[in-house]
Amino acid sequence: MSAPLRIGVAGLGTVGCGTIAILEGNREVLAARCRRALVVTAVSARSRSKPRPVPMDRYRWHDDPVALAHDPEVDVVLELIGGETGAAPAVIEAALQAGKPAVTANKALLAYEGARLARLAEGAGTDLAYEAAVAGGIPIVKALRDGLAGNRTTGVVGILNGTCNYILTTMRETGRAFEDVLKEAQELGYAEAEPSLDVDGHDAAHKLALLAAIAFGIEPALDAIHVEGIRQVQAVDIAYAEELGFRIKLLGIARATERGIELRLHPCMVPVATTLAGIDGVFNAVRVESDAAGSTLYVGRGAGAAPTGSAVVADLVDLARGFRAPPFGVPAAELAPPSVASMSEHIGAYYLRLTVDDRPGVLADIAACLRDEGVSVESMIQRHRATDQPVPIVMITHETREASLSRALDRIGHLDTVREPPRMLRIETV
């Protein structure tokens, strides 16, 4: 039995308290698995007096998280403060510079600063671990970096935000509108009062940047990701998807193509028979496509005190066992700048929904716009209504280049008989 691993916890919110609860509750089995004790020795947060679900009086208290990182009774520092600036990077940098491993759940910080922090860790001969930053309780960082280490990855496709998946699932099950379901999710605590980080896709994009970095040995490239959230998904599109044999999911996709790596995060239509289509509610899922293992899929809870704490503790077990791997799978100095494929070059099938006047010649005009750009239609739903209200036309295209489709939609949107901006959703079949 080696000496205990002494842990300092900076940030005592949901994840910090959830992590401490696991370390205390599973203390004995953890000691057996690591052949040494995992012991919390020091904690830090903004408010010492705030009520918390686990008692803190047995640990050394630091008002300053950087002081916690320098505490001689701390061997490894957990950064569970969050945020891309301020205390979070300060405490990680202090730990690494002191030669102490840092464990974090901070996806935003790593999506921006991951390559720099990985270099800092490697330069100091220590470690930076972040299993908890991606997909909560699913050990996907380890699966991709260690479990699939023999493979060349060709693609990663994930449902990476439980709030969005809950909203899309509830919209489908109830037929209700986005704003209505969002409001309920906020009341239930499934969505934040300020929902933009989730519903506009930023949180999922942070996670995609990290997965793509490991998968392809590239620097995390948040700015290179094409990001669209779910605000524009309408109940009527969900209903048409169902009718056409699809589900709408917010997917993060990183895929190697001849044109570079596609990095995109947007609502997709996926065939209802696929496993990803059946991942509902707050669950996350990641499918990895790789040359030897083929397609593998990982499903679990993407958030919450216990699932995220599970991931933090897994990193601590690695450190306690002396496991060392480069944070992004290869040494930070070897991470390549990403060669990103332009969205305009994306090739795929598309769902289109147009709102048009119900009179002769409308379809001919639309068909001409598509034909002129080389976009061919695989199937169409048009229902005549005996009213003078605008009517919907729904189409599924064959595979086409996005630039061609965009030009066609731009022309279609300017037709006199087209009453609303055309709606488009990308279809993801594999």
Next chain:
Amino acid sequence: MSAPLRIGVAGLGTVGCGTIAILEGNREVLAARCRRALVVTAVSARSRSKPRPVPMDRYRWHDDPVALAHDPEVDVVLELIGGETGAAPAVIEAALQAGKPAVTANKALLAYEGARLARLAEGAGTDLAYEAAVAGGIPIVKALRDGLAGNRTTGVVGILNGTCNYILTTMRETGRAFEDVLKEAQELGYAEAEPSLDVDGHDAAHKLALLAAIAFGIEPALDAIHVEGIRQVQAVDIAYAEELGFRIKLLGIARATERGIELRLHPCMVPVATTLAGIDGVFNAVRVESDAAGSTLYVGRGAGAAPTGSAVVADLVDLARGFRAPPFGVPAAELAPPSVASMSEHIGAYYLRLTVDDRPGVLADIAACLRDEGVSVESMIQRHRATDQPVPIVMITHETREASLSRALDRIGHLDTVREPPRMLRIETV
């Protein structure tokens, strides 16, 4: 860059050649990930002249795999020979006794001898790794042992044999009989000429023994597993399952109960809406239930040269990076003998199919047998037919003890009006 890791491969069948193909094909990315080269230096097989998909002339040849284990130019030994006796254990023991790590895909050997070999490895200060022994390309050993190391596991449920899953899937899709589909699977190479290891559940039981050992910190306990294969699954049961909203899957289940650990491998009816029900064809899937992460699911290809080779190479990457964890998660000396719950104490719902004479009083007699044992019926399908042929009665019971159900079925089977032995399938809802 450290010195290369020199690999000796004993056994040049499907998995051996698949592993070498990955090591050669992904040589550069592996060197980056490990910060050292992974180099095959020596190989061994029964026949040197047999044609193989990868050239062997660049490696040192050993007729005797034990001599390969002793080769001074071999740092780590891959045992890909298979079998519970003879060369396979001999080469692993030789490697471990020489202080060299052994990597194996040999689920049968480990299911019988895993605890002893783990003690041998730990005593020699070296490692025994076996990611490839369970569920092929799915990195489930690492997920359970490392990724979920913070958790107490409460249950593991898996589709662990691709041949059986392929046969059950094809039976459902085509309505054909077991023997017919098995024959086709043999012709297609999805099933062995001697299919017993797969279709009688032994192969899946080997894997379940290993998963349960990691999950619960117990010695692999093959003999303690209740094993039933899929030979008794009839097309008519698959059709009734479909009608009742279920799919039939061969599941391996290890679950902590108040009565001890349930260890069972048998066909189950699972609700069609669950993710496991949708895992079709040759795919494997493992669901882990644990206290912090909650329910997590892992899906992928369970066999084949490349997926299994992917798992072998992942173990080599671990070794090259210097990662060391106890083979079954805790030191071998701390593995507990399993405290196994008796099948007769199992509590669950059941599907029953009886073949009876179509005349008055039959149902009353059957109902009396069930009532006398305290078994209550949740739903029933009985269709009158205007013939003098025997007719089926299908029932779903409420939760009941298996001993009670067995007694009731024994009495029912002896009724004059019951024409065939009653058929029973356990329902697995969670």
